């Protein structure tokens with residue numbers, strides 16, 4: 051039947067199919083579109099009742115089935131495919147229709163598409179969707195950016211399908227243009243940081259504390275019942291319990307130690323560099339995936355260089371310190387990501403409300419964590435907060451845990467266990483909280499060899515010295 055479906059979705063892969071079924075579960079009628087007939091048929095049979103969920107391989111039939119203004123979400127791979135799908139829809143659309151890109155598109159692509167479609171009277175949203183396949187089905191965190199006026203048409207669907215934190219939907223209008231994709235990109239940068247830190251703590255517990263998989267499972271599970279409660283700590287605990295179905299032992303021990311990436315962490319890092327915002331824990335998380343990819347070279351180098359045998363430690367005390375260090379470094383990672391968002395908001399005119407962002411990250415998304423409730427409160431108490439480290443509610447949390455981070459970083463360095471994320475988090479803290487850094491010397495060097503000038507502590511103005519050879 052034409053014109054009757056509330057919501058359209060292009061791209062019926064796992065994410066798309068799950069999202070559209072979620073839309074239907076929440077009382078909206080939904081229509082899917084995919085070039086792959088098998089996927090179309092699979093959705094129709096899973097949807098059960100075609101008056102509620104239907105699909106077609108044909109773009110014209112798909113568009114005609116939707117009520118106006120049409121709300122069409124794309125869940126297709128980021129990049130060229132998004133442009134191709136937009137072009138295939140355009141001839142059939144009317145002014146005022148809305149296209150929502152739910153993929154991990156690069157934010158400048160979203161700006162380009164938004165401007166292009168605006169000329170044609172079409173509203174374009176870049177909406178980050180986090181939570182993986184399960185999240186799409188049961189409730190993701192959704193990060194939409196685009197036209198505020200057009201958001202009213204999308205809002206009821208998004209609020210219904212999103213995850214809920216104590217009844218509050220994990221979706222909010224974030225800002226104009228590419229605000230949604232930008233926020234999702236930084237979400238992923240934080241995700242990279244948290245994952246890297248978790249893997250380092252695992253390494254430390256295993257090598258220094260001799261914890262086996264069963265104990266690691268219990269340790270992470272008990273941490274997940276405390277202040278470290280988070281999706282990533284929860285799944286980490288479950289990973290250690292997973293037996294290998296292709297052989298003996300635990301699956302985690304059989305997995306090749308080369309981490310892949312699709313680019314969003316790297317973009318976060320690259321853009322932070324462009325903005326001049328330090329996000330060292332995210333940077334190193336990207337670099338570690340790159341080092342991990344050099345498996346053959348690592349194996350070769352491993353044979354050349356000796357490594358100290360880790361000194362034995364008291365297991366219980368190690369586990370306690372590891373919990374504190376992980377908590378400390380998680381805070382540093384969120385602090386860096388939020389700082390990047392604050393500056394990007396000024397640079398790109400997003401008008402981001404950091405409290406709103408932390409709020410919609412409290413459930414549904416990959417970086418959801420108990421900490422995000424505290425982060426939300428910190429930004430609600432002070433919307434202009436420059437850095438979480440300056441929030442009165444975070445000061446005691448950091449003071450209480452930094453000592454453990456210091457001890458473990460020192461232990462890792464002496465015993466040859468690489469803890470780059472943790473040490474970068476600590477260095478970030480030490481540098482950010484140092485009123486005086488030695489970069490006066492860098493200024494002197496720059497002036498010495500290049501007459502680049504310097505400023506002084508005791509006088510206003512720009513100075514240059516003819517340094518003596």
Ligand code: 6PG
Pocket residue numbers: 154179180181182238241310311312313314315415416
């Ligand atoms: C999410 C995730 C997701 C991301 C994967 C893979 O929020 O659901 O961030 O969008 O694509 O985590 O990312 P990498 O392949 O780069 O690790």
